[in-house]
Amino acid sequence: MDHNINSLKPFNIQDGDVVQSWQKWKQIFNNYMIAMQFDTCSDERKIAILLHSMGEQCLDIYNSFSEKEKSTYILVLKSFDDYFIPKKNLAIERHKFFTLKQESDSLDTFLTKLKKQASVCEFGQLKDSLIRDMFICNMDKTNNHIREKLLTENDVDLYKLVTIYKSLELSFNSTSYLSQEIPVATLRSSRTTAHSHSKQLSTSQNGLKQQQAVPFNNNNTANFDNNKKCTRCGQYHRFKCPAKSVKCKRCHKIGHYYNLCRTPINNIEYDEMDSSLNSGPGLFTL
Known part of the structure; x- marks a missing residue:
């Protein structure tokens, strides 16, 4: 070789x-x-x-x-x-171990730090159990659900500890993701509301086009709105106005009732005076 x-x-x-x-x-x-x-x-x-x-x-x-x-x-x-490798101060190394906290580290990183520090502390057969205990006690409070689960378990070695906390992390992350999704019922309701609004808007636009297609004049059906009174007959109607061929007794114009006449009074008096003069026996001459 x-x-x-x-x-x-x-x-x-x-x-x-x-x-x-x-x-x-x-x-x-x-x-x-x-x-x-x-x-x-x-x-x-x-x-x-x-x-x-x-x-x-x-x-x-x-x-x-x-x-x-x-x-x-x-x-x-x-x-x-x-x-x-210089001679180490065992008390200092153990102090470092017992004061380690998770803080902003992930659980994986925190466990790795505990293992690394424990390797120089000469814990002997207590090494794994101390790593486990420090991991549970000093993990961040955001992982209280993991801590509580680990504390209820019996005979947790490092392998079982890793299995449990990784399983709980995966479950918690999945639950958090699903809670952020829009519920199906809400989505369907939103779609139904949007469809209804679109349909109402379409109907309203069609009605407006129909109204615009009918020109307004004195002799035709008066402008109307299904929710408003007709200004010529005072009624609610959709088609032909009943006052279409009615002559007003006040202004003598055709197309509205007397009580809904909007012709100024001065114009009426002038029309009546003019009518009386024209119907007299004759014109005055100088």
Whole structure:
């Protein structure tokens, strides 16, 4: 088998976060050892592959180790861990864990943060149960429905916890979406109302066209509205006005009743005077 041991990038000790970089690089290196089947080699060869892969700067660090620290592959890795990972204050790390809150994070992100912080707190067998308890206690109040459900469950491990809260999140989001949809009955009612309004508007427009098609004159049917009295006969009618051929006894004009005459009084007196003069025995002459 062709083993290419130059495929890994050297470890950069100048990286800003050297602790995280070392832990990530070591994980990649372990996977590489397994993939290339170097994990079954002797300790001497494993150490040689490790030092070759880490680069020249890390070789200087290795040379500072004691003979005991160089004796086995496991001890060499531990020595590098001690070098790159400073001694932690356990009380501070646990304080960080117990004060973590969800705030604006998603539940997935919050759980990941709890797991990551718990990994440096040395909780031992209590690790998973403390992660579960902190997750339930410190999730945001907007997730109270999830908290209440989890508190009623027995023997909730991390796998069951994830299953429950993801199921509740999906159900809650679906319910919220459906509550925003317009009910079918309301939609049908809206359509019926719109259709009725359109029909009324069409009928009104047709009626207006019919009225406009009938010209107004003194001898024809008077302008009318089904809801208003005729101004010539004082009645409600749709077709021919009964006062159409009636002569008014006041102004002597045809087309309206006497009591609905609108001819000014002065015009009436003048007409009567003019009529009496014209019907006299003769004209006065000088």
